[in-house]
Amino acid sequence: MLRTNGSELEKEIARLREENSGLHEQIESLEESHAKYEAVVQAFDGFIYIWSPRYEIEFMNERLIERTGRTAVGEKCYRVLHELEHVCPWCVNERVFKGETVRWEVLSPKDDRWYSVVNTPLRHKDGSISKMAMIQDITERKRSEEEARKQNEFLHNVLESLPHPFYVINAHDYTVAMANSAARMSHSVESTTCYALTHGRDEPCNTLEHPCPLLEIKKTGKPVTVEHIHYDQNGDPRNVEVHAYPVFNSEGNVEQILEYGLDITDRKRVEADRERLIRQLETSNEDLKMFGWAVSHDLRSPLVTLRGFLPIVGRDALSGNIDRLQTSLSVMDRTAAKMENLLDDLKELSLVGSVEPPCQDVQLDEVAHEAVELLAGRIDEIGVEIEIDSNLPGLYGDRARLLQVLQNLIENAIKFRDPEGAPRIKIAARRQGSETVFYVKDNGIGIDLKDHEKIFGLFDRPDNHVEGTGFGLALVKRVVELHEGRVWVESAGHGHGSTFCFTWPKKCV
Numbered sequence: 085m086l087r088t089n090g091s092e093l094e095k096e097i098a099r100l101r102e103e104n105s106g107l108h109e110q111i112e113s114l115e116e117s118h119a120k121y122e123a124v125v126q127a128f129d130g131f132i133y134i135w136s137p138r139y140e141i142e143f144m145n146e147r148l149i150e151r152t153g154r155t156a157v158g159e160k161c162y163r164v165l166h167e168l169e170h171v172c173p174w175c176v177n178e179r180v181f182k183g184e185t186v187r188w189e190v191l192s193p194k195d196d197r198w199y200s201v202v203n204t205p206l207r208h209k210d211g212s213i214s215k216m217a218m219i220q221d222i223t224e225r226k227r228s229e230e231e232a233r234k235q236n237e238f239l240h241n242v243l244e245s246l247p248h249p250f251y252v253i254n255a256h257d258y259t260v261a262m263a264n265s266a267a268r269m270s271h272s273v274e275s276t277t278c279y280a281l282t283h284g285r286d287e288p289c290n291t292l293e294h295p296c297p298l299l300e301i302k303k304t305g306k307p308v309t310v311e312h313i314h315y316d317q318n319g320d321p322r323n324v325e326v327h328a329y330p331v332f333n334s335e336g337n338v339e340q341i342l343e344y345g346l347d348i349t350d351r352k353r354v355e356a357d358r359e360r361l362i363r364q365l366e367t368s369n370e371d372l373k374m375f376g377w378a379v380s381h382d383l384r385s386p387l388v389t390l391r392g393f394l395p396i397v398g399r400d401a402l403s404g405n406i407d408r409l410q411t412s413l414s415v416m417d418r419t420a421a422k423m424e425n426l427l428d429d430l431k432e433l434s435l436v437g438s439v440e441p442p443c444q445d446v447q448l449d450e451v452a453h454e455a456v457e458l459l460a461g462r463i464d465e466i467g468v469e470i471e472i473d474s475n476l477p478g479l480y481g482d483r484a485r486l487l488q489v490l491q492n493l494i495e496n497a498i499k500f501r502d503p504e505g506a507p508r509i510k511i512a513a514r515r516q517g518s519e520t521v522f523y524v525k526d527n528g529i530g531i532d533l534k535d536h537e538k539i540f541g542l543f544d545r546p547d548n549h550v551e552g553t554g555f556g557l558a559l560v561k562r563v564v565e566l567h568e569g570r571v572w573v574e575s576a577g578h579g580h581g582s583t584f585c586f587t588w589p590k591k592c593v
Contacts, residue, residue: 130220134206135161137181139171142214166194180205180215189222198226249314250344252331253278255298258288261340278343282314282324297328302338305330314345323352363566390419446483448476448522452511455490462498466507470494473512477520479588485563486588490524492556493584497526500582523574525583531575539573564588 131148135141139160149155156164162172171177176186185204192199200222206214243250249267251260258277260267267281278298279285289296289312300308307329314324324345333339393412400409452472456463463470479486494509501507510525531539540561564571564586571586 128218130218132216132218133161134214134216136214137177139177148219166192168193176203177215181213189226197221197223199223246344248344248346249282251278251281251342253298253341253343255302255338255340258298267345282312282345284315297326297343298341301328301330301341305332305338311348312345322347323349390416443481444483446479446481446486448479448486448513449474451483451487452476452490455487455494458491459494459498462495466498466501468498468501468507468509471508471510471512473510476511476513476522481567481588482563485567489560489563489586492560493524496556496584497524497528497582500528501526502528502579502581519587521585521587523583523585525581527581530578530580531573531582532577533575536573536575540571560584560586 128145128147131151132143132145133141133148134143139162141157141159141161141164144152144155144157152164162168162170162175166172172190174188174190176188179186180203183205185202187200187202189198189200191197198221200220202218204216204218206216208214243264246264246266250264251267252262253259254261258279260276260278260281263281277288279288283289283294288299290299294312295310297308297310300310307327309328310326312324312326313321316322325348326343326345328341328343330338331340331342393416397409397412397416400406400412449472456470456472462468490511494511497509498507505527508527511523512525513520513522515521540557561571568589569587571584573582573584575582
């Protein structure tokens, strides 16, 4: 019996030892967990405390004890933390004790500092609930945010005060991230690209006239300045000088660009006026040279002729030689008429560009027919065949000067016709690259290559025996160049006819 009881006792002792060992392990595990939680609480760079539904503090970590200057377990949280005599107006107890975790920020009246607060319910075994708070001082962050807000507000006011457009453009898709009011053509620029906003285009700029500053910056990584044509809120074109600067990301790639545009329309207009005045001055100087040449050369020759005939006329009058007197007077009359024509042509040439031309839309085929009508007598007399292209495009400029150009070119073709063949003249136009080239083509005597430039000079003619003063092609050149066009002749040489060509940009002088 004792043996049996002893055996059972040994088993019970063994069981108790085993349970005791398990309890030791649980205690050690709990102690280890407690140490971990204690380490977490101590490592937390902020305040931790727990309080009851009656607002009584149940736990404070060391940092909170240091802040308050005492261990305030059992005291009201609003007195300890904020030195208030009533529950804080921002308190979220009701929500937390219903099981909700609440995150919020508060400015404490105790020390006028900002805190980030996380309140969460803490459930006990008996079913009761306490509230745990984890608090971090975020005053410096809030001050930095406020400073950043003020700086952003200041920057916004500066950008809004700028009279010219300013943009921030995303480098990867050309979208406008920000634009000041001077740049906005509508109430919003969200999802708008820079090329749509400034040019009304559906694709990025990529031409010599509109080089893309973003592409240039991506290539070089450096600021660029280009000139563009932008459109204002009324849809009118404006000359804009675009300044663009790169904004790099942490990897050194262009993330955005800062861009602003200076309206230089007035400056460009002044520059154009200055260039026009310079050209007019150069033309005036050339006119003076031409006038001097005309006086010393072509006008001097008729005067010498007249002076030479005066003594002959006097002697014939005294001697009664009426036949020779009439012949001499006839020569003198033709010489005086030549002088008059020279003076009229010189005056006409000097007037080109001296008065602002009346610009208008001009139908070139109508002007061509009018020029032919003015020369109808010569054309019918000689039997010239005239062909006018029915598809001649319209122009914009001085209609009277354009009529002079066509009339002089037709007259020139008639003068230098091939006496052995039937004269033919064609008035037409052709596309040449980006330009429209107008031309008057004949089957006349042609022009040697060495004379292609010379013939547009004053008094320069390949054949001095042909009638006329030599002002016609000089007048054509002056009118065309005054409209910023070009004039030239195409001819394979003597016997191959000539084609006189000119361009006429669509704008007035």
